[in-house]
Amino acid sequence: MLKGRVLEQSNALPFTFTFLSETSVHFRVMVDTDVHACLCGPLPLHDDLKEMLDSNKDALKLEAMKRIVAMIARGKNASDLFPAVVKNVACKNIEVKKLVYVYLVRYAEEQQDLALLSISTFQRGLKDPNQLIRASALRVLSSIRVTIIVPIMMLAIKEAASDMSPYVRKTAAHAIPKLYSLDPEQKDQLIEVIEKLLADKTTLVAGSVVMAFEEVCPERIDLIHKNYRKLCNLLIDVEEWGQVVIINMLTRYARTQFLNPNINESLLEEGGGGDKTFYCSDEDEDEDEEKEKQAEVSALAKRKPYVMDPDHRLLLRNTKPLLQSRNAAVVMAVAQLYFHLAPKAEVGVIAKALVRLLRSHSEVQFVVLQNVATMTIKRRGMFEPYLKSFYIRSTDPTQIKILKLEVLTNLANETNISTILREFQTYIKSMDKDFVAATIQAIGRCATNIGEVRDTCLNGLVQLLSNRDELVVAESVVVIKKLLQMQPEKHSDIIKHMAKLTDNIQVPMARASILWLIGEYCEHVPKIAPDVLRKMAKSFTNEEDIVKLQIINLAAKLYLTNSKQTKLLTQYVLNLAKYDQNYDIRDRARFIRQLIVPTEKSGALSKYAKKLFLALKPAPVLESPFKDRDHFQLGSLSHLLNAKAGGYQELPDWPESAPDPSVRNVEVPEWTKCSSREKRKEKKVEKPFYSDSEGESGPTESADSGEFDDGSESVSVSVESGSPSDSEESEESSESDEDEEEEEKEKKKKKKEIKQMQASESRARSKPDVSFQTIAPSSALKNYELLHRITGEGLSVEYCFSRQAFSPDANMVAVQMHFTNNATSDTKNLHIEDVKLQSGMRVKEFAEIELLPAGEATTAVMGVDFCDSTQAANFQLCTHTRKFFVSIQPPVGELMRPVFLTENEFKKEQSQLMGMNEISENLTLDAKCRNEHAIVQRVTTAANLSRVPCGSDKECRFAGKTVTSGSLVLATVATKDEGAAQLTVNCEKMVIGTMLVKDLLLALTQ
């Protein structure tokens, strides 16, 4: 241990020294104070702290811990306090405890033995009934970097991974990389835990476990298959940091599992040629591409037309909304996903979002611009509409300016070049000289890329040669040199002009460029060239090395073309060079002398000297430094640095043929059953809802009416108890018959109307939509007591939610009231008064019952708009003599009405109601309720929902809408082995959702 630390320090030392020698006094001061603090200063102070830590008072302990933590924060050594601090790990005071944790995590590594003393506290914490304490215990335990506790950590992680609380499971996911870094040999066991956590369905866990996956086993792409669709669907509700990690991982996954969506388009594009970059030089490359193209064409002929895998589409669709995230990292992650995975036609959507990020902090701009620069090379069209967003402001930091310039240059084409050049002209006047130099380079690049403007650019650059700033001139010279190489014969006057500059210009690179130019095109300036050489020979010894080399070059070239005038000069220069300090220059001189000066020993090469020196040189290619950078995954550190960073995962190439897509199917499909189901469903297209409800509701009804009988008998021991239920049942059945007839008529309209309803909820809300109401023949009616016959002085009233349409107002729940007059006298004028309601609620009273003779019974229907809440409707029930205060409170299941959805529609709606709109619970089904019928019966009894046809017999799905607002309510019961099941409710109204879950749980478990 000690050895390791010493070495670390000695490692650090060279840096410190270089630094000290280079600059800053501040640092030295800092070091001094540190040394001081470590060696002498703190000793008495620490005793004082120890005393405080040993005291009984929490306040003193807290004060001591605060001071210690402040020391840690300032980077001072507080390790000698370890024994005193660790004693307080079990302190009751929560703040002291937290600070002790902070200390422990910082120093445990250095004091391993002592740190072990604290472990038992955390082990106890792991068993705490409070999930947050369990989580924090695991968090601290796993942060203590002590190898001996690896087995304990492993055990704790495994346990926490199957904890009830998703928060603890999340902490377990966080702990995995910590343990892995402590002991990589645990990898296999950790992968098991990761696999388990990947199957977790909560959004809280998803991000953290994918992070663990990326750190521990990024190569195990097979673990993702089964969870792929779930991850895609959860994505929007995962916290933002998790989103970034998941999206990056899924990008890699998709690259291995799906086909290249641009496989056909890329051919067209290249054939068009227009989009192919102007880097006109690469002729040989073109040939290669030609060949490639032919190969691809032949391959294409064999290939089937491309069809995107639905899972590929799912990923693209579900990530797209995240472009609107406030978090720049999320936006960038989606952008790179689209860039690497989307068909060319769709990539464009990311441009807008990326341009938005340019308004953000300059660091964000820096990274985004780097990526945009790479993108603009491949897909220029995408950013062209946003050209002006890349215009440079004088207040931008230099690195941003240069990146923007890069993007502008990449975006330049024949149509916008004039605007861009005009913009560049203003940049040249900038005060920031680095930026001006970059602008001149950019102009050069535009000029080489776009033939039409080459002359204009050249003229502009020549004008810059008379600029007062030397740097500008120098940079212009360098760029002009490159441009001239393209058509030297046209521009001998420019070369002459530049030759004159050698007297004034001092920047070595520029001087070297001019000399090279003159040498290269000495035939265009036969008179000036020898003169320049003469001047240069004079100043040779004072020149920079690059200039010297070019002087030698110039001399050699002139010697070959015009030896009469320059022979002596050349020899003079070569002699000077022979004794130069720089060995490169001496080498060059020796080499050139051998080549050009004929001697008796000179070899065969000297014959070809002219060809060697004055060969036609290809014009330089000015290309973007961002070219081909897209082989790194965009948005990554490696892309930014253009070098592979440690731990970088290569973005794989698209596969030739797609791997088996069925690996992502989650349910093991039972083909025989499924197909029969499928057929049934197809049949149902005509009569969609019917067959289902008929099938399920038969037994339900009978069972329920039995229950009803029992109930009423036990409550009111009355002779007549049988009769009302009988009559009601008959009445109900007749009503439902009518309904069915009505439904027959409506049948054809229905589909259309359902579509309408989905299209606009608001419309459905405002106008009573018959189709909803007719769908639901109620499966079960439970009676509630409104008024007991004793309190009602003979009058007993029961009510039930008839689940029928309340025709006067579609937003009301129909409440069927059943009045029985058990008294000996008649009851008259039965009506409602003094309705007390929560705001928003409404009641439609039933028509007054004028006379209810003794011993008779009657029913009436009233409507209540509960506003989608379970608030009670309070009112007075009045007879001609008495008033009774009564209230109707609806179970949440009655606040909805069934709607018909197909399986696909259901899934679609469900996917839109994820996250906080989704509540799911695990449960154990009641022993009597293990078959499909029983489940359907119990659910439909508890809530007014309709069954949704479903391809799997392990799942029962139900759909409905809340009566008032028309929000969808979707319920799913997925059964597993041994009566285990999962209940999921998706509803936009979270309150309704939660209450419904409670009710359904009760219904299914009892």
Next chain:
Amino acid sequence: MLYIKTVGAIFFRFTYGLTLYDGIYFCLRVHRSAGGSSVALLPFWRQCWQSAAEMIHSLFLINPTGDVFLEKHWKSVISRSVCDYFFEAREKAVTPENVAPVLQTPHHYLISIYRGKLFFLSVVQTEVSPLFVIEFLHRVADTFQDYFGECSETIINDNMVVVYELLEEMLDNGFPLATESSVLKELIKPPNILRSVVNTLTGGSNVGSSLPTSHLSTIPWRRNGVKYTHNEAYFDVIEEIDAIVDKSGMTVFAEIQGVVEACVRLSGMPDLTLSFVNPRLLDDVSFHPCVRFKRWESERVLSFIPPDGNFTLMTYHVSSQNLVSIPVYVKQNISFFDSGSSGRMDITVGPKQTMGKTVEGLSVTIHMPKSVLTVDLTATQGNYTYDLTAKVLVWDIGKLNPQKLPTLQGSLSIQAGVPKPVENPSLNIDLKIEQLAISGIKVSRLDLFGEKYKTFKGVKYVTKAGNFQVRT
């Protein structure tokens, strides 16, 4: 180099199998450093940490004089000497803004942000999304701002322990854990005077005694049990005009960046719906995570359960296609003479398209060329200051009076013997117009669902100049 690498790999494999010696595994490690390769002995586990992928390793806060005044490590400790590379880069850069946000050192990568005159420097060792780190560092700075009202060295030093606790909660093992301010505020209470007085009297603490519940909820941005006697929801629609105007007064480029800042103090779990009169104006939007994107896509309304307190609900963008109106024009003439080492300046600001509102808080900032020594100007309205070292001229005008246009004119004196500056400085305009959203966006209504109480609602519009630059 390649050879050495292979050798290193072989050694590594070889030592991997070694048994425990002295409680420590040793293995050979090949460094790639600037001076070439060196071989060093390192404890085995250290080797492993460096090979595992990871996120943010350490954070250093650096003040303007170049001292590290806070360090926090989420994994093993990295010596602060790693910052030397950063200091080197800082020395080279002309201004602190010009330091590259990402630096590469032999063993680490340094990712930094510059906020409030402080550098937040994070150390990472392996591949990571740079924006992820940058965004997180800004979130840290935002949290400090939120907690202490400002983000400066003094305030961080004064609240060192709270800062350290915050950092502890925000990252776990280098991966963000709790960044929502609602969660953090339940974990660690922000300091306020009353509480600090009470705490010193009673020995109470700043750490929340109840464990946060919003951690667990599916709506982490809102805590449970919020209660107010006055329920209110205020929205500020703030628009900034980004524009470049050229010498002749032509608009080169203009767009509007808008932001809706909300201050919502409502009890319970309110579900709000904010709708606009003309949502089609908005070209590009980004939302706080609480906004239901589906509702926006289908109905163009903002439906959300708000966080408690102040937050940014959305930002939007109105692009230049929709013809952005520019509220003021600037007539300027800045010229330098060849002889006499002097120059002249003449600036007039006038209203252009103000929609009948008053332009306030008008000011003009000019970064002068380095050779301009002093200025001798007269302003018909407002005051001007010239910072001699930074060469920045600020003309604070105030309210713009359309009847009497403010002008600033006079002479500039230039360092003698230096050629006259070729470049012309550009003018940055700052202004503010109350009660106007220059894009014309208008909130139509705010509906409250899920709770039943009376709510005070209000919307305020402000237009400001963002990056408003006039070239000369």
